[in-house]
Amino acid sequence: MAQLPQEFLIRMQDMLGDEFDAFLTSYEAPRTAGLRVNTKKCRMEDFPSLVPGTWKKIPWIPNGYFVPDGMRMGQSPLYAAGVFYLQEPSAMTPASRLPIEPGERVLDLCAAPGGKATELNARLAGTGLLVANDISNARAKALLRNLELFGSENVLVTNETPAGLANVFPGFFDKILVDAPCSGEGMFRKDEAVIGTWTPERPDFFAELQREITANAVKMLRPGGLMMYSTCTFAPQEDEGTVSFILENFPEMELIEMESYEGFSKGNPAWGNGDPAIEKTVRIWPHKMNGEGHFLALFRKNGRGAAGMPAEMAEEWQKEAAKTEKKNKKQKNRKKDRGTEAPGPSKTEKQILSDFLAQMTVPIPVEELEVRAGKVYHSPSLPDGVRNLHFLRNGLYLGELKKDRFEPSQPFAVTLTVDRFRECLNLKADDARLEKYLHGETISAEPGETAFSSGWKLVCVEGFGLGWGKLVNGTLKNKYPVGWRK
Structure with a gap:
């Protein structure tokens, strides 16, 4: 592993004291791989039988598994069908601790590449609305691709500044996730390239950026709504410091407890403004859990909104917005x-x-x-x-x-399953034809494998939509897009 920056090590030793040696030793351990089951498509208990192997649950993630060593899950046709998403276990945590109910309006403000957005959308179960945003056009395109791969339907993918969104969506969202851009210290073990970009000034730079982003997020949250703030850094000014900024500047925002796990550590009020409520935040340390470094803070918006809108007025606004939606739909x-x-x-x-x-x-x-x-x-x-x-x-x-x-x-195609579309060619995960199909080649269909002998067919793997083909005289003309092929 690349040499960790000396200024970073001095600060971490000061922060961790007696735990510093254990923290340092954790960097010698191999990085942990995980996958998250797409519960919009597949029940958690059904997944292990689809992919033979020794599967161990990620104990703090309801739909997460550790990927066994040597398994190349990205090559699985089930991955191409959006049945699961490959994600580092700690990175799964923020979305898992933001309670999402079907029918809600949800914003993922810094959403690329889409790991958290895909989980939020899965829990909406085809209802409500997810606005998934990224300020970078290139990253927003990657975000869209991952949301499409996961079979997302009710999504608006935007490429906007937080301020631009706040002008359009004041008090609009029930739930907001701000997985903020940060100095990335928690990812040093996962991605050594991040070490080379780190400088002692970066935490201060990102802390200022995080405050601008979260200030706009608060404006878009309805009274009573929840906002999850998260980073993948250890820097106090980006973690407890940004939380302190929110508490001091937006009195309508309060920290609330989130679902706990024995490996979680409390945030440290002394690393912020001293507010005891900061202990409700969560730090994930690599020497205490089987994952990389992360920080989480869950807020609820009470009383008056950031724009001074009383709760009663906000409720009236929501009613008017609902009427407008109904009118628009017609x-x-x-x-x-x-x-x-x-x-x-x-x-x-x-x-x-x-x-x-x-x-x-x-x-x-x-x-x-x-x-x-x-x-x-x-x-x-x-x-x-x-x-x-x-x-x-x-x-x-x-x-x-x-x-x-x-x-x-x-x-x-990837929103569909064999029980949602009648004209299917449903193949087992180990069927050799799947490899050919994913490479863009024509494949054969045996008599009786499809309801009719010609026309458009939904190609499925284990019942999950994978792509389209057109059947003519027993041969399936491949319609799998060039940009999606292996």
Whole structure:
């Protein structure tokens, strides 16, 4: 491992005292790999039978497993079907400690590459709304890809500043996750390249940035809502220091306890402003748990909002917003981005779409669909101001209308399962045809493997949608997108 910075070691020795040697020894241990089961698709208890091996649960993550040594889970066709997400165990913790209920409005403010956003969306179970944002366009594209891979439907993926979002979504969200950009000290063992970027000035730089980000997040949280703040650093000014900033500047925000685990350590009030409530925050130390370094703080917003909105007014605002949403949903034409019309499908297009969607056991109503430049979307209802935001995706991209036909999309495929779509070619995980399919090759289908001998087929692995193919004379023409292939 690369040499740890001397200034970092001096500060950590001062912070940890007698525990410093154990902390230092932890860097000699191999990094821990984990995966998180997509509970929107697969029950936790069903996963081990899908992938033979010795699976050990991550004890503080309800749907997490440690990946056995030597297993290359990224090569599994079940990964390509979005059945699980590969993620370091400590990094799973913030999303696991932010309680999400179906139907809620959720914001992941610094969401790329998508590990936490995919979990938040899975727990929404196809309802409500997840706004997943990243300020970097390149990172936002990676975020979108991971959300699509996971079969996410009710998502708005944005590429905006926190201030830009706050202008559109004041008091809008029930739950917010701020996994803030940080100096990355907790990731030194996982990614040695982070060591080379660290300087003694970086914690102060990121602390200032975190305060700007969280100030905007507070504005977007409704009274009674919850906000999770997290980092992957040990630096006090970024952890207890930023928590202290929130408590001092937003009196409506209070720290609350989160679900505990025996390996969690309390935050240290002395590393912040001395407020005893800081002990409700959590530090994950690599010498105390089987994971990398992390920090978590769970807040609840009480009374007046950051913009001075009393709780009663906020409730009234929420009612009005709900009325607006209902009204918007009935409209056939809605503007969704920078003044671009988003009409519903024409009469002819409705017929084409209805014929294809009839293959679903519970078809998506064509009245809820939007068509933009021939592309078909199933989009959630949003405030009018959203058209002024820069976003990469609003809702589920179903596919494209071309002349007199409809071609379904890859993101649509991975939302489906054998019990949701009638025309399937369902293969076992060890079927040799899957490897060929994921490489973009044509594959064969035996008589009786599909309900009909021709037409569009949903290719599945163990019942989970993987992609599309078109069956002609026993040969499946591969429609797996080039950018998704192995």
